[in-house]
Amino acid sequence: MKAMKKIDVPINNFWYKLAALALALLLWFYVMQTQNNVLDQSLTVPLEYRNLSNALVVTNEPIQVRVRVQSNANGGAISAKDVQAYADMSGVAVGKMELNVQVSAPNSFDVVSVSPSQVSLDVESEQSKQLPVVVNMEFVSPLPKGKRVLDPVMTPDEVLIFGAGSRLNDIDRVVVTANITNPSENYLGALPIQILDKNDKVMNDYFRLNPSVVDVSIPIVDEAPTKRVAVTVPTTGTVAEGYRIDRIVTNPEIITISGEYDVLEKVATIYTAPVNVSGVNGTISLRQSLTLPEGVTVNGNGEVSVTVEVSRQSQNETKTFSGLAIMPIHVGEGLTAKITPDKINVTVQGTKERIGALKAEDIAAQVDLTGLEVGSHQAEIKIQLPEGVQLTEQSETTVTIELTAAAAE
Numbered sequence: 354m355k356a357m358k359k360i361d362v363p364i365n366n367f368w369y370k371l372a373a374l375a376l377a378l379l380l381w382f383y384v385m386q387t388q389n390n391v392l393d394q395s396l397t398v399p400l401e402y403r404n405l406s407n408a409l410v411v412t413n414e415p416i417q418v419r420v421r422v423q424s425n426a427n428g429g430a431i432s433a434k435d436v437q438a439y440a441d442m443s444g445v446a447v448g449k450m451e452l453n454v455q456v457s458a459p460n461s462f463d464v465v466s467v468s469p470s471q472v473s474l475d476v477e478s479e480q481s482k483q484l485p486v487v488v489n490m491e492f493v494s495p496l497p498k499g500k501r502v503l504d505p506v507m508t509p510d511e512v513l514i515f516g517a518g519s520r521l522n523d524i525d526r527v528v529v530t531a532n533i534t535n536p537s538e539n540y541l542g543a544l545p546i547q548i549l550d551k552n553d554k555v556m557n558d559y560f561r562l563n564p565s566v567v568d569v570s571i572p573i574v575d576e577a578p579t580k581r582v583a584v585t586v587p588t589t590g591t592v593a594e595g596y597r598i599d600r601i602v603t604n605p606e607i608i609t610i611s612g613e614y615d616v617l618e619k620v621a622t623i624y625t626a627p628v629n630v631s632g633v634n635g636t637i638s639l640r641q642s643l644t645l646p647e648g649v650t651v652n653g654n655g656e657v658s659v660t661v662e663v664s665r666q667s668q669n670e671t672k673t674f675s676g677l678a679i680m681p682i683h684v685g686e687g688l689t690a691k692i693t694p695d696k697i698n699v700t701v702q703g704t705k706e707r708i709g710a711l712k713a714e715d716i717a718a719q720v721d722l723t724g725l726e727v728g729s730h731q732a733e734i735k736i737q738l739p740e741g742v743q744l745t746e747q748s749e750t751t752v753t754i755e756l757t758a759a760a761a762e
Contacts, residue, residue: 392424393465396433400454400472405442410479412517415558416472421465422458435459440472449475477517482524485511486546486567489530496536496573503572505531506654509564512546516560525551531569540571577611579652580724584608585622585733585750586641586659590631597666597702597743598630604658608643608651616648618725621732621751623651628661636662671702671745674713679734679752683723690722691755699736700746707741715739720752730754 400416418438422431440452451473456464488505496502512527529544543566548556584603592598608623625641638660643651675698681690697718702708717737725732732754736744 392430393421394423394430395419395421396431396436398433398436398438401437401439402442402474403439405445408479409442409445409447409476410515410517411442412475412477412519412559413472418454418456419466419468420456420458421467422462423465424462431459431462438467440474442476445476447476447478449473477519479515480518480521482514482521483511484514484524484527487526487528488569488571489528490571491530491532492536493532493534494536499576500537500573501576503574504653506570506572508568510567510654512567513563514548514560515563520556520559523550524556525549529567529569531571533571536573539573540569542569543567544569574611574650577650578614578617579609579611580617580620581607581609582620583622583733584625584643584657586625586661587627588630588661589627590629592630592663593632593634595666596634596663597745599662599664599743601628602660602662604660608653608657610645610649610651612649616646618728619730620646620649621725621730623649625657625659628659630661630663633661633663634665636660666702669702670705670708671700672708672711673698673700673746674716677713677716677718679718679720679749681722681754682719683721685722685724685726685756687759688727688756689759691757692720693753693755694749695752697734698748699744701738701742702745703742707739711739711742720754722754722756725754725756727756727758730756 397417397419400418402411405411420436420438422436435458437457439455439457441455442452445452451471454467454470454472456467458464486507486509488507490502490505507529514521514524514527526549528547528549530547531540531542531544533540545566546557546562546564548560548562550556584606586601586603588598588601603625610617610620610623612620624644626644628637628639628641630637638658640656641659643655643657645651645655676696677699679692679695679697681692684690699716699718701711701716703711715738719735719737720732721735722730722732730753731751733751734747734749736747738744
C-alpha cells in the first residue's frame, strides 16, 4: 500500500485570520454599546410663525407638531420647551398657502421625524377694533351692611384689539374680573384682559391687545343718599365767523350724585368744566371733568363725553324777546313755587320766514321741579322753541326756586 503524502499548511495565514476576527468582535461590541446609549424622544410642540409681517395675521386654530428626536449623548432628556417648530412666513401674502415645518433642536439631538411636515395656512390682513372694558366683580363674602359699591374706574377704560377681520366680528365683549376679598375697603388691582365671544369662550389666542392689562379701582363707601341730575356744558369763546352751535350732547346726560340730604336738595344740575369753542368750525368731541359742589360725590370717574355740534350758518335772522315769563312745571302736590328772577330775555335765530312769523307765546321758558321738596333750590331754565328756530342767547341760565307748602283752605 502506497503511503499518503503529507501536506504542509502555511501557519502565517492563521494569525491574520485571528486578528480579523478580533477586530470584528470589537466592532460588534462598539456598535451594540452605541445603540444601547441612543436616547429616543417624541415631543409635542406648538407651531410658531416666524418673520410674519405686522400687517398680516394667521387665522388657523393653534397647530401642534409632533417631533421625534434622538441623541447618543449622555446629556439626559429634553423637554418640549427646548424644541421649536416653526413656519417661515417671509414674503407671504394674503391667501392660503402650504409651508414646510422647520424644527430647531439642541445640537446634541438629531431630528428623526416631524408630523405634520407641511401645514396649510390661511393669512389675512390685520385689522383693529376699539372696545370698552367691562368689570366683573366677584365678592368672596357679602357686602357689609351700610356699605355700597360705586362704579369701577379703569385706566384705560378702552382697549385696542388687533387681529383678523373675520375673527374681530366674533368678539362679544372685553372683560376683567375683580376678585374682591375684603368688601369693606376700596379695591385696587392691575387686571389682565379677557376677550370673550357670545358663548363666553376666551379668544385671547387669536388677538394681540394694547394694553393687555388695565388698572381698576372700585370704591366701596358708606351708604349715602343719592340723586339723579342732568349734566350741563358751559362754553367759552365764539365759534368761527359764519358758524353756529347747533347742539351740545353729553354721554351720559343724567348722572347719579351722592351726599347729605340738605346738600343734594340744592343741586338741580351738574356742570362740566367749560368747553372753549373759540374759532371752532366743525363738530368736536372731548372728555370733560365734572364740577362738583362741596359735599357732593359722583358715581364713576368724574368725567363725561361731550360733543359740540357746530355748523355753517345759513342766511338767518335773529330776534330778541324780552320779559318772557319763566314757568315752573311738575310742581309737587300741595306746594307753591316762587321763582327769582321770574322773567328772561332770549335771542333766537332762523330763516326770515320763521322769525317773521314767530311770536312770544311760541316760546316757553320752563324749570322742571320734579322731585323737589319744600326749601330753596337752584334749577336750570329750559327754553322750548318751535322747529326750525335755534336759541342763540339767554339772559339767565338758572333761577332760584322757593318751594313752600300751600296754605290750607
